Amino acid sequence: MPQTKVVSLEKLKTACKNCGLAKLCLPLGLENNDIERLDAIVQRNRPLHRGNHLFQTGNSFGSIYVVKSGTIKTYTQCPNGTEQVVGFHLPGEVVGLDGIETGQHICSAKALETTAVCEVPFSRLEELTATVPGLQHQMFRLMSKEISKETGLMVLLGKSTAEERLAAFLLSLSVRFHSYGFSSTEFNLSMSRREIGSYLGLALETVSRLFTHFQEEKILEVDRKHIKILEMEQLFKLLSDQNGCLDRLQHPN
Amino acid sequence: MPQTKVVSLEKLKTACKNCGLAKLCLPLGLENNDIERLDAIVQRNRPLHRGNHLFQTGNSFGSIYVVKSGTIKTYTQCPNGTEQVVGFHLPGEVVGLDGIETGQHICSAKALETTAVCEVPFSRLEELTATVPGLQHQMFRLMSKEISKETGLMVLLGKSTAEERLAAFLLSLSVRFHSYGFSSTEFNLSMSRREIGSYLGLALETVSRLFTHFQEEKILEVDRKHIKILEMEQLFKLLSDQNGCLDRLQHPN
DNA sequence: ATGCAAATCTGATCCAGATCAACAGTTGCC
DNA sequence: GGCAACTGTTGATCTGGATCAGATTTGCAT
Numbered sequence: 001m002p003q004t005k006v007v008s009l010e011k012l013k014t015a016c017k018n019c020g021l022a023k024l025c026l027p028l029g030l031e032n033n034d035i036e037r038l039d040a041i042v043q044r045n046r047p048l049h050r051g052n053h054l055f056q057t058g059n060s061f062g063s064i065y066v067v068k069s070g071t072i073k074t075y076t077q078c079p080n081g082t083e084q085v086v087g088f089h090l091p092g093e094v095v096g097l098d099g100i101e102t103g104q105h106i107c108s109a110k111a112l113e114t115t116a117v118c119e120v121p122f123s124r125l126e127e128l129t130a131t132v133p134g135l136q137h138q139m140f141r142l143m144s145k146e147i148s149k150e151t152g153l154m155v156l157l158g159k160s161t162a163e164e165r166l167a168a169f170l171l172s173l174s175v176r177f178h179s180y181g182f183s184s185t186e187f188n189l190s191m192s193r194r195e196i197g198s199y200l201g202l203a204l205e206t207v208s209r210l211f212t213h214f215q216e217e218k219i220l221e222v223d224r225k226h227i228k229i230l231e232m233e234q235l236f237k238l239l240s241d242q243n244g245c246l247d248r249l250q251h252p253n
Numbered sequence: 254m255p256q257t258k259v260v261s262l263e264k265l266k267t268a269c270k271n272c273g274l275a276k277l278c279l280p281l282g283l284e285n286n287d288i289e290r291l292d293a294i295v296q297r298n299r300p301l302h303r304g305n306h307l308f309q310t311g312n313s314f315g316s317i318y319v320v321k322s323g324t325i326k327t328y329t330q331c332p333n334g335t336e337q338v339v340g341f342h343l344p345g346e347v348v349g350l351d352g353i354e355t356g357q358h359i360c361s362a363k364a365l366e367t368t369a370v371c372e373v374p375f376s377r378l379e380e381l382t383a384t385v386p387g388l389q390h391q392m393f394r395l396m397s398k399e400i401s402k403e404t405g406l407m408v409l410l411g412k413s414t415a416e417e418r419l420a421a422f423l424l425s426l427s428v429r430f431h432s433y434g435f436s437s438t439e440f441n442l443s444m445s446r447r448e449i450g451s452y453l454g455l456a457l458e459t460v461s462r463l464f465t466h467f468q469e470e471k472i473l474e475v476d477r478k479h480i481k482i483l484e485m486e487q488l489f490k491l492l493s494d495q496n497g498c499l500d501r502l503q504h505p506n
Numbered sequence: 507a508t509g510c511a512a513a514t515c516t517g518a519t520c521c522a523g524a525t526c527a528a529c530a531g532t533t534g535c536c
Numbered sequence: 537g538g539c540a541a542c543t544g545t546t547g548a549t550c551t552g553g554a555t556c557a558g559a560t561t562t563g564c565a566t
Contacts, residue, residue, distance in 0.1 A: 076404060084408045098404065100397030107404055126393070130386055137379065143396040144353035150403045151329060151351065151360055155337045157410035158454030162553065193514065201411030203554055208515055224514080224562085415523065446544065456524055461545055477532090477544080 015039055024092030024179065025066050026120070026138055034132045041128065043119040048111040054095060056108040061099025063119045067091050070115025071190040074098075074107045075198075085198040088112075088191060090173075091180045094142055112190040157201050165200040166210045167238040170220075174229060185229045268292055277345030277432065278319050279373070279391055287385045294381065296372040301364040307348060309361040314352025316372045320344050323368025324443040327351075327360045328451075338451040341365075341444060343426075344433045347395055365443040410454050418453040419463045420491040423473075427482060438482045 016027050016039040027035045043063075047070070048054065054065055054072060065072075072089040086107050089095045099105040100122065129136040156168055178184035189196070193211075197204040214220040219235060221228035229235065269280050269292040280288045296316075300323070301307065307318055307325060318325075325342040339360050342348045352358040353375065382389040409421055431437035442449070446464075450457040467473040472488060474481035482488065 076408065078408070078412075082412075084412060086404050086407055097397055098401045101394045101401055106401050126386070126390060130383060130389055133379070133383055136383055136389065139393070140379070140396070141354045143393070143400065144350055146400045146403070147396065148351045148354055148359050150399070150406065151339050153403065153407065154339055154410065154452075154454075155329065155331070157407065158451070159331075159335075159337060192512095198411070199407075201407075204513090205515080205555080206553060208513095209553095212515075445542095457544080458525085458546085459523060461543095462523095465545075 021092040028138055030134050037128060041121060041124040045119060047114050047116040050111055050113050052111050054109040055105045057105060059105045061103050061105055063121045064094055064096040065117040065119055067093050068116040068118055071112040072109050072115060073112050074109045076107045085195050090176050097143060097146060162202050162206050162210060164238055167235045169200055171235055187227055189225045189227060274345040281391055283387050290381060294377040298372060300367050300369040303364055303366050305364050307362040308358045310358060312358045314356050314358055316374045317347055317349040318370040318372055320346050321369040321371055324365040325362050325368060326365050327362045329360045338448050343429050350396060350399060415455050415459050415463060417491055420488045422453055424488055440480055442478045442480060
């Protein structure tokens with residue numbers, strides 16, 4: 001009896017159909033019984049601690065992962081020692097799609113804070129997508145979204161100023177937190193100034209100065225990792241003034 | 254009789270199973286009869302002329318396209334008038350995957366020279382991928398490859414010098430031309446200095462100067478659009494000296 | 507608490523590449 | 537054939553952000 005109770009609680013906590021992220025994730029648009037079939041292949045492992053790796057460059061690819069809570073950083077290590085941050089993955093976002101092509105991961109993924117993920121073994125997912133058309137379509141959509149992100153990124157890294165980059169980054173976080181049900185104006189950064197700089201192609205000193213500058217301009221309130229956006233409009237204006245291609249930099253599904 | 258002959262010639266020219274690009278494209282790894290099923294949904298339209306659009310930003314998404322010959326440039330138009338080049342697509346490469354997510358293309362695609370493409374209606378492709386597991390897997394691989402390109406691009410645009418960027422670009426072209434069966438050391442650029450600059454996040458003047466500089470260093474022989482790589486090793490060295498993350502910038506399937 | 511290492515902030519200097527400008531081929535069009 | 541519009545090259549100057557250097561703050565372990 002107590003045994004049963006524990007199991008059902010466990011299920012309640014994690015089943016796809018009860019998951020608050022379902023609308024951002026693979027089950028989107030699926031019928032109830034299809035969701036259960038997906039649910040059956042999803043593995044819920046214990047949460048990762050800060051610094052734990054989900055996978056590393058060169059690891060053989062077996063699963064894709066959906067962030068349930070926390071943050072995953074993906075990055076590559078250059079031979080000269082420096083790291084290049086490739087992405088920050090918030091709840092509802094998928095990690096690991098890079099490994100499908102070659103069967104090996106081409107970047108590393110580590111937790112920036114305590115992070116829970118759903119692991120989806122890819123070969124079993126492929127069996128399922130072959131029989132559940134809606135799921136196949138959703139996979140194509142998810143992957144297409146990743147490909148679209150590239151467009152925004154090229155504008156951001158190719159043409160934009162440091163100010164525009166940080167503004168775009170903060171707005172992207174804001175929109176994504178909001179879609180997860182958190183405040184769009186007040187949140188904690190789980191990544192360091194150095195990591196933000198690496199992602200945006202800026203020196204960490206520049207990131208630090210810009211936070212100070214945005215605070216002086218009364219656009220933000222910054223207390224180390226804690227950010228409060230005071231003037232969302234001003235941030236938007238920083239983007240649209242010079243270019244408006246950044247819309248799709250990163251937005252929820 | 255003559256009728257039959259014309260048709261069979263036509264087929265010979267275009268059928269997937271006789272296409273020299275099959276190993277770079279969707280049919281990779283498929284059985285003969287599956288290739289024929291794919292072949293049946295592929296549309297071969299008349300070639301595009303220089304400047305013709307395959308699709309434009311905002312167009313509703315219906316098909317993906319595979320370049321058979323020529324070059325397609327994808328780009329976005331920023332409100333301030335300037336364009337950002339997102340990619341150059343050579344024979345064997347797929348264009349249009351960006352549209353799956355939203356059902357609308359988020360960039361424009363135009364021919365830089367006379368260009369032939371195979372059009373694959375996406376809804377029909379999805380029906381086929383649901384019944385041909387190998388094709389579904391190949392689609393996932395193709396899309397994963399596009400996603401992986403992002404990693405190389407972030408290193409290139411975020412950290413690298415102008416010299417490294419152009420070297421990486423030329424090597425990428427070289428590898429891709431080679432995989433298509435052309436010379437890896439001598440080719441014509443179908444894009445302008447301005448377009449290369451936009452793609453690499455550089456001013457066109459910088460691109461021009463670098464070509465001159467590479468020529469002075471005896472690494473290249475440059476005559477307007479015609480490029481001859483004299484010292485492939487030197488180009489590689491320009492990359493690996495400072496970082497080695499650029500391997501996967503863009504390589505054949 | 508205390509100390510040590512890492513992260514952040516801030517100021518000073520420097521430089522790669524942007525921008526501005528002038529010119530020379532090249533292409534296309536009437 | 538000649539004018540106009542691109543496209544590419546080259547030189548001169550300027551500047552945003554990198555780099556270097558130091559002071560502070562924070563986090564963590566002892």
